[in-house]
Amino acid sequence: MNTGTYLMPTAAYIHIPFCRQRCFYCDFPIAVTGLQSLTLDGWVGEYVEAVCREIAGQQHQGQPLQTVFFGGGTPSLLPIAGLEKILTTVHKHFGIAMEAEISMEIDPGTFDQVQLQGYKNLGINRFSLGVQAFQDNLLALCGRHHCRRDIDQALTAIAKENIKNWSLDLITGIPEQTEADWHRSLTLALVAGPKHISCYDLVLEPQTVFDKWEQRGKLAVPPPERSADFYRHGQEVLTQAGFYHYEISNYGRPGHQCRHNQIYWRNLPYYGLGMGATSYIDGKRFGRPRTRNGYYQWLESWLNQGCPIPGETVSPLENLLESLMLGLRLTAGVTWAQLPSVNQTEKAKILATLTSFGDRRWLEFYGEDNQLLSTKQVTGATLQRFCLTDPEGFLYSNQILSALFAALEEDC
Numbered sequence: 001m002n003t004g005t006y007l008m009p010t011a012a013y014i015h016i017p018f019c020r021q022r023c024f025y026c027d028f029p030i031a032v033t034g035l036q037s038l039t040l041d042g043w044v045g046e047y048v049e050a051v052c053r054e055i056a057g058q059q060h061q062g063q064p065l066q067t068v069f070f071g072g073g074t075p076s077l078l079p080i081a082g083l084e085k086i087l088t089t090v091h092k093h094f095g096i097a098m099e100a101e102i103s104m105e106i107d108p109g110t111f112d113q114v115q116l117q118g119y120k121n122l123g124i125n126r127f128s129l130g131v132q133a134f135q136d137n138l139l140a141l142c143g144r145h146h147c148r149r150d151i152d153q154a155l156t157a158i159a160k161e162n163i164k165n166w167s168l169d170l171i172t173g174i175p176e177q178t179e180a181d182w183h184r185s186l187t188l189a190l191v192a193g194p195k196h197i198s199c200y201d202l203v204l205e206p207q208t209v210f211d212k213w214e215q216r217g218k219l220a221v222p223p224p225e226r227s228a229d230f231y232r233h234g235q236e237v238l239t240q241a242g243f244y245h246y247e248i249s250n251y252g253r254p255g256h257q258c259r260h261n262q263i264y265w266r267n268l269p270y271y272g273l274g275m276g277a278t279s280y281i282d283g284k285r286f287g288r289p290r291t292r293n294g295y296y297q298w299l300e301s302w303l304n305q306g307c308p309i310p311g312e313t314v315s316p317l318e319n320l321l322e323s324l325m326l327g328l329r330l331t332a333g334v335t336w337a338q339l340p341s342v343n344q345t346e347k348a349k350i351l352a353t354l355t356s357f358g359d360r361r362w363l364e365f366y367g368e369d370n371q372l373l374s375t376k377q378v379t380g381a382t383l384q385r386f387c388l389t390d391p392e393g394f395l396y397s398n399q400i401l402s403a404l405f406a407a408l409e410e411d412c
């Protein structure tokens with residue numbers, strides 16, 4: 001039961017794990033389908049059923065949801081009837097506010113205009129298109145299933161269906177990606193006209209194909225300084241084109257920042273539903289098993305126990321570290337009010353650590369009335385808000401966070 005101490009979630013993430021093949025850099029919890037078209041008979045329908053049972057088991061006593069996000073995996077591989085069944089269950093169990101943002105990830109080569117119409121008819125009002133790169137050689141190198149022709153068809157379908165609220169994902173730092181490739185991808189992304197663009201730097205996750213190739217010396221990953229130049233170039237091109245760089249990897253036209261993801265970055269509660277999904281409810285964070293069988297077994301056991309809120313309560317220190325780590329991803333940064341559990345000792349440690357970076361121009365400090373403070377003016381009494389600078393502070397965020405974590409975890 002919700003104790004009343006914590007806010008009820010206003011957001012739900014629903015994991016749709018199906019992918020035609022596993023991309024070489026991906027370590028997400030997915031189920032590989034091959035080329036077959038999916039139907040709700042058999043294992044796909046079984047998964048939809050399981051997610052609906054998990055939704056129905058939640059103890060929601062709050063307001064209707066403000067955001068719903070279908071992520072994956074590749075949600076556009078799921079037949080529309082599957083999405084409809086899940087959304088109907090969400091409506092019935094949680095309620096969805098009239099003005100809610102309902103997002104869905106879609107991949108080139110997995111949907112057409114008729115499907116887009118179907119998604120819109122279900123009430124889905126924001127789409128995130130996983131382009132990643134516009135060059136066939138880079139897409140093939142990454143093990144992506146789609147090619148440039150699929151991207152062009154996807155963009156045509158989006159334009160013909162008059163979709164306004166959509167985002168386009170790109171990846172930087174792909175092996176063999178040149179500066180010219182990156183510039184061209186940015187240019188073509190802008191021509192396509194999305195309201196939101198995400199640029200993710202490629203990370204070599206353990207046990208992925210890319211990680212194994214790199215360990216065998218078969219993959220030339222760009223050195224950090226080159227990746228940093230890609231980042232700076234993306235920031236320059238997109239902000240000059242009128243996009244607001246509101247989060248370390250995300251850019252939006254005015255009024256088009258992703259509302260759902262901001263729940264994560266503000267360390268607010270949310271439901272996570274489906275295989276591998278993480279939830280944050282009543283102060284407890286919980287990652288579900290990452291395989292279908294593991295998820296089904298957990299689900300049965302959770303239902304049999306009467307659907308308790310899963311996970312361990314996050315300690316005040318963990319909560320503080322998470323709020324800092326997530327909040328500093330945002331251009332707006334962090335205010336003391338967003339760190340309700342911070343005590344005076346922790347506040348002093350945060351101030352000392354942050355001001356030690358001041359001269360490097362990686363951070364900015366603001367006082368009353370949003371007035372910019374010099375490092376020397378920063379005290380516990382004057383400081384109201386602090387943020388990383390764009391792009392240099394964002395580029396060095398790991399160093400800043402490591403220093404903050406070391407200081408705050410000291411003598412705990």
Ligand code: SF4
Nearest residue numbers: 019022023026072073
């Ligand atoms: S499409 Fe996305 S989720 Fe699926 S394997 Fe590729 S990166 Fe992973």
